[in-house]
Amino acid sequence: xxxxxxxxxxxxxxxxxxxxxxxxxxxxxxxxxxxxxxxxxxxxxxxxxxxxxxxxxxxxxx
Ligand SMILES: [Zn+2]
Numbered sequence: 001x002x003x004x005x006x007x008x009x010x011x012x013x014x015x016x017x018x019x020x021x022x023x024x025x026x027x028x029x030x031x032x033x034x035x036x037x038x039x040x041x042x043x044x045x046x047x048x049x050x051x052x053x054x055x056x057x058x059x060x061x062x
Contacts, residue, residue, distance in 0.1 A: 009058045012037035024053035 011018045013034040014027055022035040027044045033053055044050045 010035060010056070012040055014040040020058040022056045024056060026051040026053075 009018050009020055010022055012022060014036045017037045017039065019037040022037055023041045024033055025036055025041055025044075026032065026049055027034055027036050027040060029049050031049065033051075035056060041052075045052075
């Protein structure tokens, strides 16, 4: 039986770019956790407030 190949994608909570891979990270001084794309993460990873909490992937199997 064929499975639907619909991919689960999410948008970056900072720039709204839809990405198959997002990072859970703190990307501003508010200290709030967000799901952000690799571009936004790269912009802030040298900042003192930056924290990394994991990777989210659209093709993750369960
Ligand atoms: Zn982004």
